[in-house]
Amino acid sequence: MRSVSTRMSDKQTDSDAESTAETERTEREAAVDDEEAAIDVEAIDAYQGRIEEMSAEIEQREQTIGELESVIEAQSERIDELENQFLDLSARVADGRNFGVCPECNGPTERKGRLLRSDTIECIRCGNVVHTY
Numbered sequence: 001m002r003s004v005s006t007r008m009s010d011k012q013t014d015s016d017a018e019s020t021a022e023t024e025r026t027e028r029e030a031a032v033d034d035e036e037a038a039i040d041v042e043a044i045d046a047y048q049g050r051i052e053e054m055s056a057e058i059e060q061r062e063q064t065i066g067e068l069e070s071v072i073e074a075q076s077e078r079i080d081e082l083e084n085q086f087l088d089l090s091a092r093v094a095d096g097r098n099f100g101v102c103p104e105c106n107g108p109t110e111r112k113g114r115l116l117r118s119d120t121i122e123c124i125r126c127g128n129v130v131h132t133y
Contacts, residue, residue: 109124120133
């Protein structure tokens with residue numbers, strides 16, 4: 001009988017040891033999960049920080065792009081104004097020497113005097129009126 005009770009106590013000791021080992025294993029797994037969770041939180045914080053940095057860079061780039069677009073627009077207007085002045089001066093050159101350049105076809109221009117109407121500078125090749133006095 002003693003052997004039966006010894007076996008039972010051995011079985012109980014074995015089951016206690018198994019439950020203790022299982023509990024320890026569960027605690028270790030929980031500790032590992034906690035460490036992984038801590039790492040994940042740190043990774044998420046780093047990721048969010050990087051996202052904020054990139055958002056700030058994007059806003060700065062958009063601001064720079066807006067400034068450059070306004071500069072380009074102002075320069076385009078100035079270029080158009082200068083082209084008009086250049087064409088006007090080119091046409092006015094025809095006043096004294098009958099020499100100028102048509103902005104449409106690059107042909108020669110000449111001044112045509114009219115009796116009842118205003119004098120004009122016209123292209124000889126295409127007939128375009130470049131300037132009216």
